[in-house]
Amino acid sequence: NDGNIVNNGELGGGTVNLTGKNIENNDLISAAGDLSLKAENKVENKSEKAIFAGGKLSISGKEILNNKNSELLGSNIELTADKVRNEVGTIKAFNDITIKTNKFENIGEVKDLDKYESYYETWDEKIIEAGQIDDWKRIGGDYSKNKGEKAKKAHVGDYIRGKQKMPMKKLLKK
Incomplete structure (x- = not known):
């Protein structure tokens, strides 16, 4: 050959x-x-x-x-x-x-992905499913359209982190 x-x-x-x-x-x-x-x-x-x-x-x-x-x-x-x-x-x-x-x-190969549910857990142990992330509302409107209006608009991440920290602050005050 x-x-x-x-x-x-x-x-x-x-x-x-x-x-x-x-x-x-x-x-x-x-x-x-x-x-x-x-x-x-x-x-x-x-x-x-x-x-x-x-x-x-x-x-x-x-x-x-x-x-x-x-x-x-x-x-x-x-x-x-x-x-x-x-x-x-x-x-x-x-x-x-x-x-x-x-x-x-x-x-490698991953099998049976549809058998598992994706979710996120915040540091204060709240469960947020993957589909809910897109549903979060931005406080003060759409931040991406209002970048220059600092006094009127808040960044959604700052707001959410503040909400997540509230249970910890309550514990520390006790």
Whole structure:
């Protein structure tokens, strides 16, 4: 072929060394001992696939891409590339992980955001829901239109902070 290594099955052994122009894992690459992947350009671990070393896992190239739900696993891991991108994948070592790169992108994923309610709690323990913030009225009208009228208009933040401090002032007077 053109120097590319494409793994579409299970590839494994005691010690494994792969060198090529590009390395693409579409299943499992494993070694009981050390595992070395060296690419001239890119090493890509496709979604939901694994690269595992019982010993040291070394991966090098211009770019290392670990896709969604894929795993890079080893006793020790060393990644060396101009760019390393872990896109909702796992990089996990029993001991040390060393990443040598100019650009590291470790992208996570947040699920079920609609199951949580957002709110703010003031320092005096009043709960304000996110939707209520837009409903706050500015005392003295729209402050942004009246910046020069200091005597007539009050900044809403000063007013709200004053209201929030009132319970504390009452406690201090007791």
